[in-house]
Amino acid sequence: MQEKLSFTSDGLKLSGVLHVPEGRRPGERLPCFIVLHGFVGTKDESHAELQARMLEEFGYCAFRIDLRGCGESEGARGQVRCFDQVADTKNAFSFIADREEVDPARIGVIGHSFGAAVAVYTAGIDERFACVISSCGWGDGERKFRGQHPTPEAWAKFTGILEQGRKHKAATGESMWVSRFDVVPIPESLRNNLSPKALMEVPVETAISMYNFRAEDVVANIAPRPLLLFHTAGDVITPTEQSIRLYEKAGQPAELMIVNGTSHFPLSEKDAPRTRVLIRSWLDRFFPTPLRGRG
Secondary structure, three states, X not given: OEEEEEEEEOOEEEEEEEEOOOOOOOOOOEEEEEEEOOOOOOOOOOHHHHXXXXXXXXXXXXXXXXXXXXXXXXXXOXXXXXXXXXXXXXXXXXXXXXXXXXXXXXXXXXXXXXXHHHHHHHHHHOOOOOOEEEEOOOOOHHHHHHHHOOOHHHHHHHHHHXXXXXXXXXXXXXXXXXXXXXHOOOOHHHHHHOOOOOOOEEEHHHHHHHHOOOHHHOHXXXXXXXEEEEEEOOOOOOOOHHHHHHHHHOOOOEEEEEEOOOOOOOOOOOOHHHHHHHHHHHHHHHOOOOOOOOO
């Protein structure tokens, strides 16, 4: 079952969809995940929707949301600020915890790529979150960008864009907009994994916000709550070392899964079966649902 919902975050109306498993009994309150989309993405037709559908099939409620400025949510288009997204995630928790389908003591957060960084940071500063799953995420914005723009020429071009954007804002009071691929390069062969509703241009301030965002600083605070850091070994979009460093800084119980043979989008059609098995096995151990195994 899916239900379209809305909630308020800092005075903005944000859009979400709640997934509830068919096997839920009347009055039963189930563990739930708030599902966060990637960089200027959307909850719909995206990796976030694939994650939510997977969790629903596993026996969890899942609340996928459009963060402010994205998808169907209010907010200035593309004006993404990492700490605003943290606030949106916390407000989504407060909203969904009151739903009769959801166990308020067992609400986790899952995100992919940019959403994974926001998920880790949010749980690191808000102890209400009972579980965290990071998929191909990152912990240090500056180091992530250096990995995404690895040559001296590419790094000079990227930092030049940031500086030009700062000067443009100071001189005009307006944002300078650039292609999303100048901020986060994605090979053309993988761009079909992006939601058709995702934004293709962003203001430079969005990139600056990401540059200064460090989930690594708070990841240790998640313990003793369970944390899964799932990453692909050959990720050509978000460097795999980002999850390795997060794991090195995390407390226990944390688990690092690095999987060969998949892209940055581990729930894409060819990679989904293996990914689903690995995530379900981890959930069964660290964050089980009462629907598991129920006939």
